[in-house]
Amino acid sequence: MSPEEIRTVFMGTPEFALATLDGLIAAGCQMVGVYTQPDRPKGRGKKLAASPVKERALAHDIPVFQPLKLRDPQAVAELEALKPDLIVVVAYGQILPKAVLEIPRYHCINVHASLLPKYRGAAPINKAIVDGESETGVTTMLMDVGLDTGDMLVKRSLAIGPDETAGQLHDRLALLGREAMEETLRQLCAGTLAPEKQDDALSCYAGMMKKEDGLIDWSRSAQDIHNQVRGLDPWPGAYTFLEGEVLKIAGTSLDQTLTGEPGTILQADKSGVRVACGQGALVISELQLPGKKRLAAVNFLSGRPLFGGSKLG
Structure with a gap:
């Protein structure tokens, strides 16, 4: 059997799914339809x-279906x-009912x-990033009625960089997903x-992130907060409070040489804003106030000076 003989339906919605769709097209699969979420206000x-x-x-003249x-x-x-002989699903955004799972000739x-x-x-x-994992990857699996519980087929792994954000990892995993599906x-x-x-005993659940997940607790270690910040970048974003205003932060790193009362600004200069944590200090290189653009620390401080001894949170 060759890919050209396989009547394939693809189901996906966001950018993450594009690499795998491109891979199926490049492999020569007979693409009989693409399912994606209905158009949304933007x-x-x-x-x-x-x-x-x-x-x-649409750019490849593949029929598109968008059932609510x-x-x-x-x-x-x-x-x-x-x-369809095969249905491939990547971040579609809907749970496939049993009636759909039973349609394709293969899987x-x-x-x-x-x-x-x-x-x-x-x-x-x-x-994975919020939890401080050093490795992750992608898995292809046979779908069943459970939530990501089907039998595994192909795995591909990669290392997570110590300062890598969810946005950066997203792009690398999208390409790895294409390789795994190929x-x-x-x-x-x-x-x-x-x-x-x-093995269900080894599973854990990664629910959809919410805005409130971004609220920083400065009593936690600098490493934990660093993981939180990069794991929620670009969305929903990590934040604290500055004089009653929401202050989003990004581009963080660690300084384990400084200590102080958690949430206290220890230093603020062009190299970043250093804030004491429960253990160590967090160096913030990008900050954003409501209705404003995200700015590098040096640019932020020129318009909104921060002083040692003041508190965040």
Whole structure:
């Protein structure tokens, strides 16, 4: 069997899914449809905007389907009519019901951004960094009715940089996801797929991040706060309070030579704003006030001086 013989439906929505879609197209899969979330209001004008996956599919003249709910009987019938051999899912944004999972001739395969069974759920990239992991990766798996509980197929791993943000890791994992799916496709065509059961005892859940997850507790260690900041960059962002105003921070690093009362500004100059933590100090190189742009510390301080001894939080 070759990719050209496989009637393939792709389901995905954000930029993370693009690399895998590109890989399927490049492999020569017979792309009979792309499913993505309905157009959403975007920007200040709240005009309806297509998802990145929709735009890519239209650029390749692939039929696009955007059901509000994939559970709808009409949506299921529409998918059945495509007669897919394979459904590939990457960050689609909807749970596939049993009726959909049973449609393809071969499998529904998901590309998930963690080394399963660890970090099942919607935000595995953020959670791995927040937890201080030094390694993560992607896993392709056979989908079942559970949440990221299906049998594993192909894994690819990479190291997480000590200062790497979720945004930076996202881009690297997207490319790694393409590689993992390409290998999965090769094994499918060769008939050598070897599904492996997940050990539920080793799993943990990575739920969607919320804005309140970004609130900094300065009594925690500088390392923990550094992990929080980079794990929530670019969204939802880490923040504290400066004289009653929300102050977003980013671009952090560590200074283990300084100590002080947690939340106290120890130094503030062009090299950054150093804030005492429960253990060590955090060096902040980028700051942002409400309604303003994110600024490098040197530019921020020129308009809003900060002084040693003042408190954040």
